[in-house]
């Protein structure tokens with residue numbers, strides 16, 4: 128039960144990391160849960176294949192692989208760059224003096240408002 132709380136906590140932390148950067152956290156949170164339990168399932172399968180007993184080593188190993196997988200998703204979420212609300216100014220473009228739209232330098236008049244571009 129304690130483990131589930133850790134997973135929920137991890138999901139909350141992922142949400143706190145990515146939300147201010149403009150991402151929806153749900154996909155990453157699902158990924159974290161799937162990664163956590165998926166690796167544990169794989170680990171349990173591997174352990175069973177070896178014919179080893181379910182001793183404390185099994186539980187510690189289980190938590191370790193789950194935490195490592197879930198933690199990697201969190202590290203990934205943390206490393207995500209912030210999403211830009213506005214596009215970076217494009218090289219070779221000029222702001223239209225009339226409407227402020229970014230216009231490529233080849234245009235003689237602004238395609239949005241029709242104003243003559245200053246360099247034309």
Ligand SMILES: [Zn+2]
Pocket residue numbers: 223224225226227228237238239240241242
């Ligand atoms: Zn314009």
